[in-house]
Each structure stands twice: as C-alpha cells, then as structure tokens.
Amino acid sequence: MKLHEYQEYARDWILEHPYCGLLLDMGLGKTLTTLSAIDELKNVFCEDLKILVIAPKKVAEETWSTEIEKWGFGLSYTKVLGSPKQREKALSENVDLYLINRENVVWLVEHFKTKWPFNFVIIDELSSFKSSKAKRFRALRKVRPKIKRLVGLTGTPAPNSLIDLWPQIYLMDRGERLETSQTRFKERYFTPDKRNGPIVYSWALREGAEDEIYDKLDDICVSMKAKDYLNLPQRTNNIVPVKLSNLKEYKQMESELALEFKGKEITATNSAVLANKLLQLANGAIYDDDKNVVTIHDDKLDSLENIVEDSQGQPILVFYQYQHDLARIKARFPQAEELTSVERWNRGDIPILLCHPQSAGHGLNLQKGGHIIVWFGLTWSLEYYQQANARLDRQGQTEPVIVHHLVAQNTVDERVLKILQGKEAKQNALLEAVKAQIGGLI
Numbered sequence: 481m482k483l484h485e486y487q488e489y490a491r492d493w494i495l496e497h498p499y500c501g502l503l504l505d506m507g508l509g510k511t512l513t514t515l516s517a518i519d520e521l522k523n524v525f526c527e528d529l530k531i532l533v534i535a536p537k538k539v540a541e542e543t544w545s546t547e548i549e550k551w552g553f554g555l556s557y558t559k560v561l562g563s564p565k566q567r568e569k570a571l572s573e574n575v576d577l578y579l580i581n582r583e584n585v586v587w588l589v590e591h592f593k594t595k596w597p598f599n600f601v602i603i604d605e606l607s608s609f610k611s612s613k614a615k616r617f618r619a620l621r622k623v624r625p626k627i628k629r630l631v632g633l634t635g636t637p638a639p640n641s642l643i644d645l646w647p648q649i650y651l652m653d654r655g656e657r658l659e660t661s662q663t664r665f666k667e668r669y670f671t672p673d674k675r676n677g678p679i680v681y682s683w684a685l686r687e688g689a690e691d692e693i694y695d696k697l698d699d700i701c702v703s704m705k706a707k708d709y710l711n712l713p714q715r716t717n718n719i720v721p722v723k724l725s726n727l728k729e730y731k732q733m734e735s736e737l738a739l740e741f742k743g744k745e746i747t748a749t750n751s752a753v754l755a756n757k758l759l760q761l762a763n764g765a766i767y768d769d770d771k772n773v774v775t776i777h778d779d780k781l782d783s784l785e786n787i788v789e790d791s792q793g794q795p796i797l798v799f800y801q802y803q804h805d806l807a808r809i810k811a812r813f814p815q816a817e818e819l820t821s822v823e824r825w826n827r828g829d830i831p832i833l834l835c836h837p838q839s840a841g842h843g844l845n846l847q848k849g850g851h852i853i854v855w856f857g858l859t860w861s862l863e864y865y866q867q868a869n870a871r872l873d874r875q876g877q878t879e880p881v882i883v884h885h886l887v888a889q890n891t892v893d894e895r896v897l898k899i900l901q902g903k904e905a906k907q908n909a910l911l912e913a914v915k916a917q918i919g920g921l922i
Contacts, residue, residue, distance in 0.1 A: 495525075602633065607638075794851075798834050853884065
C-alpha cells in the first residue's frame, strides 16, 4: 500500500505535531492517512499509545474497521457501541484502537472519571465539536490535559462562521492560539453585529481579524482541497426551478405566520419556527399544530419524476429533509429505498436511494453506485450539504457528478441556496489560508 504524495505529507504532519488539525477535503483519504500515521507511531517509533477514535455513529460502525481491513493494517480494534454493558465489554479488551460514536463521549468521560486511559485521541469530523456549550465538548475538555496526542479531522472546520473555530482549536492547543475562553476569543476578534439590548444574535469580524486568525493556525493545521490533488470528473450543479401551484398559501403563511388549509390550522410562534414551516411548505407538505401531515402540493414530486425519467434508469441519490418528504417520495416512487446496504447501492441494485444528509453525510463511500444527486429539499447546514454531495463526488468516481437542486421559486428555498453559497465562500477562505503548499502538487 503506497500513499499519494499529499497523503504522505499529511501523515508526516501528524507524526511531527502532537496535536494538529487535518482540514482535508472529502475524498482525500483522511482515515487512510491517519491509520498510516498510527501504524508508524506504533511500529516504527514504538510509542506506547492507547488510542481513542471519536466519530459519527455510522463512521465508527463501518468506516474505520473497513479501512483497517481493506489496507491490511495490523491494528486491532473494538467498537465501543451499543448498550452500556456492550460498551463496557469493548473497553475491557486490549486492542490498538477503541472506536466510539460522538454521542457517547460524555458517557465515556463519566465512566472513567479520574482514570482516563487514552493518551491519543482522534476526532473524526472535528466540526461536530464546534459548540463550546455542548456536553461532548465540555466532557472532552475535562480530560484534555491527560491527552498527549490529538488529531482533528474535518473538511468543514467553520461551516457557519469563524466563531465555530474556537472549541475545535481549543481541543488541540488548550487555548494557546485563540485565547483560553470563547468569550475572550469573541472580544478580541469580533464585534457585536445584530443585537437586542444585551443579547447579541450575531458577531462580525473586526478589521484584520480574519488574517490574524489564519496566521495563528498555520503551524498546527494543514488544509488541502480535493480539486488541487485529485483528477475527479467534472461536477455540475444544476438548479431546477419549481413553480408552486399553491404559492398563494405559501405567501399567506409567510406574511401572517398562520395558515388554514383543508380545515387544518398551521401556526408559527416565531421566525425560527416560521422558517422551518416555510421549508416544509416549499417541499409540498407541512405539520399542522397537532403534528399531523397536511399535503399542500406535489410540484417537487413532479420535478423529481422528470429527473427520474430523464435519467433513463441510472441510479439516483435523493436527499430529503422531513419524514413527510420521505413518505411522499416513497408513495410516488415504489422503487425508492432507504439506505440499508452500501454494497447493494454500489452494485447498482437500488434505482433511487433516499438519504437524510445528517445521517448519511459522513464516511459513506457511495461513489460506485451512481453519479446523480437530487436535493429534494435543501439543508441550512453547509457541513451537511458538502459532506452529502461528497458521498458521490469523491475519489473513485468515474462519471461526471450531477447535483440537481429542486428550488421552489419565490420561496425560502432561494434564500437557503444563497446562504449556502455565501457560507462556502467564507469556508473556502479559511481552507485556502492554511492550505499546504507542497511543491509541484498545486
């Protein structure tokens, strides 16, 4: 097994930095690179390591073990998953790697209390620790002094704003670069933007702060973009305008925060609830005040049907947002299936695969099963959006990837798309700022 030159660079970065971040784009082989570093640390440098891998649930269940077996690493592992009794049994095993899902980090810290045993921690999808208020961050922060090596892996370190960076970088350097608290970080680099009295709703970067933040990170974070290193087939982003047959009802909901339709009452108590209701409505159905599903229109289903027909039997990966989206798509397309087997999809046995971006966004290699994606409804999260697209648009893909976005005209759909595009520009600025400059590769 021979690494690509850029993977060797990233592996050496781990070897040379006790704590570091690999901001590697989807498809660049973060898992393989990290496993290569582990293998070298244990078998060449003979470091005494007890290694914990924290990952999204599906990644902890499948990806790491698959990669270990696929590439022939002589590393033993156990999956700290399932019931508390099953987790405790897994922890009692003497292996090289302990794989746990991020939802169980709090349990793990409480389980060991003052006897935390892991001196090397790998956080796969570091951006899931972007909230300083989250229990998982606070738990890991407690045991951080006992961790001698830490690697954070992600392709989306700042999916919403640079404020998201502080908790992630703190887990690496314990506040050495971006202050020891998020409050001080905000005070130094940001200024209140939108506020209501003492309550600040958003923060704006101070002049020059962006470059200063990037400069402080370039000695521990290495960034690589897939387009710089992989000869991937061209990807086409296609916007499919959908004209709503019930735009009148949509506009009523938007302006009055209330709608009566088919005898059902639908109300929104605040702007956040309204935004969610409008996204549902744009997709064609909505939950009323009694949690019942009210179907409003089938316009997006009709557009999806056109794409299915035009694809002439080629497999399609459809991302949905709500359970009523899933139910309605299944009713219209009986051949559609939810993801139960990656192998069946990659064999071409599933004509229409239905996935939620939050559950299928990380670690699943689906590139062999198709090259067409349809976003039935958009997500607000840039992280989920990018990761979901990367299930097909990644190394090993042999066909040009087409990403269709069903966008209801004159609705919140158009705004979500613009927000995603705006966030991506900021995200790319961060990645560009800390990009690895490897001679001859860029």
